[in-house]
């Protein structure tokens with residue numbers, strides 16, 4: 001017998017090695033296993049013959065092997081097996097590549113199910129490397145799990161079956177009352193049906209139940225976070241210094257910036273802590289808003305902290321704020337993962353002795369041993385990169401401190417209200433004057449020659465250029481990595497030019513050095529992976545070239561484009577892509593059509609595609625296993641209502657221990 005908390009290793013068929021593979025999927029015990037849901041299902045009903053299906057369809061056909069399998073060696077390392085099956089009327093020619101084990105197991109005159117794409121022409125039908133199963137042991141609806149190379153979906157499915165057979169009834173987490181009100185089946189049935197539904201309709205009620213439960217858990221966590229923030233604070237601001245701050249700036253603030261600053265200051269003057277999301281499209285000037293609020297807080301006698309998602313960005317904030325505050329006596333320090341240990345110690349001491357007013361940094365700021373004496377304000381920039389938990393941890397560093405999160409990710413308002421239910425929202429809906437829209441074009445790689453000439457002209461005018469390449473997986477040979485492309489350009493087209501390279505695998509110090517040379521204008525062309533994506537501000541850069549643009553989500557493309565058009569010179573974004581895929585082309589054309597992030601987000605919503613505006617990576621919420629924020633918006637609303645009801649009568653969740661455990665699990669695992 002197995003329990004929900006039995007180690008995965010104790011399931012039949014899972015040894016030490018396999019257990020490790022399961023671990024890498026986040027599966028450690030039976031409980032996490034049964035909550036590892038299928039990505040989709042394959043219909044193996046096999047009630048059709050070759051006659052009934054069309055060329056190119058994915059089909060499942062029951063057929064008999066009619067002659068012994070023939071082996072043919074194509075070349076070293078590639079063996080091909082030719083098989084002939086018959087469905088009773090038509091012959092299906094099947095080829096199997098390199099899978100000797102499978103080929104040898106097939107027996108003449110036995111029945112099999114063939115699952116895969118079929119090629120049909122006038123006279124013949126054939127399938128290349130279909131999945132083949134013995135007819136007697138096939139499930140009609142087969143779950144397909146997000147698998148790994150060494151841990152196939154089929155293997156996961158087998159282990160799942162064993163586990164489900166061996167556990168007793170899965171304890172119910174929701175009260176009968178809730179289940180009735182929202183029309184939900186039992187957890188036990190839902191879990192069993194989501195893995196092994198008897199029919200294609202079976203998994204729908206299962207999905208409904210599990211989606212509801214997941215969103216309910218999420219809402220419970222968020223509502224609890226929110227209520228934690230409702231406590232009164234002693235860190236009240238008594239004087240607004242934003243007018244004084246404006247005199248440090250070389251420009252005047254936009255009305256949207258002034259309004260947002262006003263809203264935040266008003267929050268901090270009240271007796272409750274400020275909890276505000278400042279949403280502004282790329283380039284709307286969020287940094288100046290942050291700086292103004294930091295100034296007011298410090299002048300009121302407190303400390304402030306600002307957290308950025310990357311070292312590059314933290315460093316850049318440190319530099320620009322140091323410059324903005326150069327006429328003041330504010331003491332500012334930078335703390336990141338690569339700050340030397342000795343300096344770190346000094347900073348921590350100074351912080352505790354109140355000798356530092358403003359600490360800027362990466363998530364190193366939320367480590368346990370960083371102690372403030374007098375912290376009143378925490379600003380997190382580009383907050384979508386941070387988890388809800390990280391936000392919460394930093395807020396706990398002071399007594400009910402004011403928190404402001406800044407984000408360039410446009411989220412439709414309805415969704416925002418649910419996701420950020422714990423925050424008030426200010427929107428920077430105005431760009432600083434003199435900005436020109438970035439001219440965007442979609443071209444294919446034949447255009448490179450002209451593009452390079454265009455870049456050279458810009459450099460001759462003293463401007464700079466980014467070239468961004470997608471991250472390349474190890475086994476991909478068809479696209480160029482940033483390193484390869486940079487080398488090719490440095491030795492060819494751009495020989496003699498100052499070309500820099502920036503990619504994820506570089507040491508933080510080297511990245512910073514390159515970024516600094518680019519910011520200082522010493523490097524004219526920066527070839528990079530998406531590490532330049534967030535926040536980087538080099539107003540003299542006017543061209544953003546994105547190679548293999550189809551590889552990027554709309555949100556990333558929008559962020560990348562936001563790196564240019566930051567000064568008053570006309571800027572350009574060139575999306576290079578040879579893709580013929582219609583959906584990809586449509587996404588790229590969206591970029592050409594719109595410059596407003598909210599419009600792009602809406603289109604993304606419609607096109608859906610990779611939909612990365614709403615991936616959990618973007619909003620920093622815990623990763624969801626089965627629910628989808630957008631598609632399940634209705635359920636999200638219901639779950640919120642249900643969570644409110646539960647908390648009203650039982651705030652500590654002492655009557656729902658299972659839900660409480662689940663909530664704690666979900667919020668612990670938040671990754672950024």
Ligand code: ADP
Nearest residue numbers: 251252253254282283284285286287288432537
């Ligand atoms: P984001 O909102 O994307 O973080 P930044 O804060 O980096 O934008 O600001 C983008 C650029 O606009 C910076 O170079 C900044 O100095 C400039 N800027 C900000 N506010 C104004 C303003 N009111 N008028 C003119 N330029 C501004």
Ligand code: MG
Nearest residue numbers: 286287381535
């Ligand atoms: Mg910014």
